[in-house]
Ligand SMILES: Nc1ncnc2c1ncn2[C@@H]1O[C@H](COP(=O)(O)OP(=O)(O)OP(=O)(O)O)[C@@H](O)[C@H]1O
């Protein structure tokens with residue numbers, strides 16, 4: 001009778017369903033937390049990679065672009081544009097600053113990216129049919145009063161209309177175009193504007209930028225070029241790879257350590273849960289197990305009955321959890337990227353954890369003395 | 379006649395030190411093929427312990443046991459195999475599985491013995507028909523009367539064609555009419571299958587059905 005264990009499960013269906021659902025919720029949580037971190041990693045990379053820069057220069061002691069407070073004097077531009085190993089004139093000034101613009105009356109989080117149009121650091125064009133790029137200033141023309149109109153190109157996902165105004169500092173800035181979405185960590189939209197305007201609105205109109213970025217010559221090793229520049233006493237230089245490492249560590253891995261820990265804890269919870277429910281269920285069934293053993297069922301026979309149930313409940317719970325995590329991810333208010341392969345691995349581990357603890361509980365349960373069949377209720 | 383069950387010097391102690399109880403004390407017992415024996419005696423005299431020893435559920439502290447002529451070695455032998463191959467049990471409290479129908483409860487015993495499902499189903503149907511439950515095949519234990527439950531138990535005990543059935547106070551939870559019906563059924567089944575049956579009972583009235591009565595007192599067998 002291959003379906004014996006199913007009949008037992010149907011008899012206790014409420015508990016079976018609740019157990020499977022608990023596992024479902026736990027697994028989808030584990031996957032979602034992983035998906036959130038993945039999403040953050042993707043968002044941490046995508047802007048940096050989109051710039052096309054190979055070398056990132058920040059102020060000495062800042063710990064690297066994006067990490068600490070960094071102000072670099074503009075004068076370095078001239079030096080970088082002729083520095084050995086860098087593509088001539090590829091050096092680009094960059095303002096990258098967290099801001100709280102007021103959008104449609106609401107204070108919103110955003111990051112202002114100020115760059116020189118046509119240089120590294122931001123998009124060269126807007127999405128076709130979605131407005132135009134901001135009016136560029138002449139960067140080399142040192143600090144004229146109000147060089148160009150205050151214009152901004154926004155992330156397409158911000159939902160702003162061309163012509164709309166947002167407030168940044170005390171100034172009104174006009175939305176003139178939409179750029180392909182490249183949200184930063186935790187769905188922070190980027191606002192692209194001329195570097196001079198960004199300096200004026202966010203850096204007190206000083207002749208500084210937060211960082212400078214450049215390309216290396218084709219036949220140069222970015223690592224060597226970067227090390228050469230880093231040897232200078234007033235700046236720090238990083239390769240793209242180092243910058244990505246820094247940014248992911250700083251924005252994702254370190255702050256999310258607790259979440260990682262939580263994920264492991266959730267596995268423990270899932271394992272303990274199924275172990276506990278299996279054990280409690282088996283305690284209730286002591287009499288039944290005793291009878292099965294008394295009428296000649298071996299330990300393996302009884303174990304088989306219990307394990308089939310554990311495996312089925314775990315499998316259903318894990319598979320539903322896998323499906324549910326994708327549903328949750330789609331509905332989540334932030335960017336969640338669940339890796340398919342990773343989620344399969346997580347699901348497999350969860351399945352093993354659940355079955356393992358079910359097995360341990362079952363092993364305890366089958367030690368019932370078959371004499372219980374004669375003694376009746378104790 | 380051949381002995382189906384033979385115990386020599388069977389002893390079972392429970393507890394240690396001052397609290398030691400000798401539940402079965404050096405018992406020699408022989409039950410012949412097709413015999414119907416009744417085991418009687420005061421409460422606590424060791425009847426259940428004795429049939430548990432004979433049924434290979436308990437292992438003796440001392441003594442030897444042969445079933446169907448073969449010596450039982452509790453250390454090196456898987457007793458669960460002996461139990462489902464050679465022995466059938468009927469319990470005072472029926473002990474049917476609540477989530478299974480009468481039919482399935484009988485089939486479980488055969489499932490344990492690895493009988494194919496369709497074969498098990500037809501045999502279970504046949505046995506339940508024989509015990510008068512043809513129209514109760516798909517009832518759960520909760521939907522059956524005490525007497526019906528005990529008849530399912532007997533059908534289950536017979537499922538694997540055992541050499542001997544041990545029944546521990548099978549009528550204790552039945553009224554006298556149900557109990558008489560059950561005894562009639564047992565007689566009928568015995569005629570049909572020639573199964574050896576050992577019944578533990580307190581009912582003096584059942585004695586007349588037995589080929590032999592074994593009287594116990596303080597863990598020993600005494601003259602009836
Ligand atoms: N697991 C045990 N631990 C300690 N003592 C036990 C145990 N099982 C049985 N005994 C003792 O062994 C003795 C015999 O018990 P047993 O159950 O065999 O008696 P019985 O003749 O079947 O009694 P009853 O007619 O009341 O069912 C009793 O004194 C009982 O208390």
Ligand SMILES: [Mg+2]
Pocket residue numbers: 425426427546
């Ligand atoms: Mg007893």
